Amino acid sequence: MDIRQLTPDLAVSSQIQPEDLAGLAAEGYRVLINNRPDEEVGTDIDSDAMRAAAEAAGLSYYFNPFTPGQITPEMVALQAEALAQDGRKFAYCRSGNRSTVLWALTQAGQQPTDDLVDAAARVGYDISGIRPLIESLAR
Template identity: 70%
Template structure:
């Protein structure tokens, strides 16, 4: 697994396999956030398989599929709700980038944009393309 820590409570990752969830739970992760749409994976990694594996590992499961370029306010709100759950969280998609974008959008207006972009860059994700969206959310006071 390629876990990349954004905050003490949140790591992001490329696709996670169901058989990896017990080890993640043993490492202290309590919430699994799936940002990958089922259309991008086969039945072994779809939302039903991941939910069953997360629950078997004793983890809370949240599904917030993010099709590239199609972020919505409802997705940002759902991600914020998932991130507010107690315990360590791991969010994943194909590469971890979309999960990082959603994290940054949930933090818009709560942390400086430059700080969000730097945290993402330190984890290996370039969010400069979504800077205008982060700034717009921050300016709206959302």
């Protein structure tokens, strides 16, 4: 797993496997957020498989699929709901970038845009292209 600690309570990653979840729970993660659409994966790692594995590991599970270029207010709201849960959160998609983008959008208006873009860059994600969207949501 390519775990990148975005904030003290949130790590993001590229695609994980069901067998990874017991280890994540043992590391103190309590919430799993799947931002990868089922259309991108096989049934061995689709939302049903990951939900079952998350529940077996004692993790709360959120499925919030993000197809590139198709961000909706509902997606941002669901990500915010998941991120508001108690405990450490772990979000993943194909590369971790979409999970990072959704995190930044949930923080619009709560943190300066530069801080959000910089935090993403520190863990290897360039989200500068969504700067106008973050600023629009912050207003």
